[in-house]
Amino acid sequence: MIINVRLLGVFRALAGKDQLMLKLECATIRDVVQVLAESLPKEARAMLSDPELNDLCPNALVLLNGREISVLKGPETAISDGDEVMFIPVAHGG
Numbered sequence: 001m002i003i004n005v006r007l008l009g010v011f012r013a014l015a016g017k018d019q020l021m022l023k024l025e026c027a028t029i030r031d032v033v034q035v036l037a038e039s040l041p042k043e044a045r046a047m048l049s050d051p052e053l054n055d056l057c058p059n060a061l062v063l064l065n066g067r068e069i070s071v072l073k074g075p076e077t078a079i080s081d082g083d084e085v086m087f088i089p090v091a092h093g094g
Contacts, residue, residue, distance in 0.1 A: 001025075001081035005036060009089040011060070014044040029064065030056060030075040032085050047089065061088040 005020050012018045022035055033056055037045045047059040056075045061068055063086040069077050079085065 001027075001079070003032065003079060003082070004084045005032070006084060006086040008087065010047070011040075011044060011087045011089055014041050015039075024079075027078050028075065029062060029069055029077045029079065029085065032079060033057060033062075033075070036087075048087075057087070059090055061090055062086070063088070 002021055002023050005022055007015050007018055007020070020039075022032065024031060024035060026032070026035070033048050037048045040048070048057055063069070064072060064077055064079065065084055066086075069075070
């Protein structure tokens with residue numbers, strides 16, 4: 001399947017582009033994040049996954065076809081051919 005991935009903010013800056021097409025043989029948001037993390041610079045990987053906390057996308061909102069994945073099935077949300085996945089960085093303050 002082929003999906004469109006849109007990158008905003010710091011993700012766009014690190015990737016050097018705002019959009020890319022991924023050809024995948026997988027079926028969930030978790031799989032998309034893993035493939036995307038492998039294709040981006042190391043700095044972006046930490047924003048997409050925190051292995052110590054076992055947290056997927058701790059610094060990003062992830063939308064599937066315009067809907068935030070937390071209102072779907074989170075990282076286990078199924079994707080289909082032609083879907084659009086968007087990564088929006090979030091800022092945390094203290």
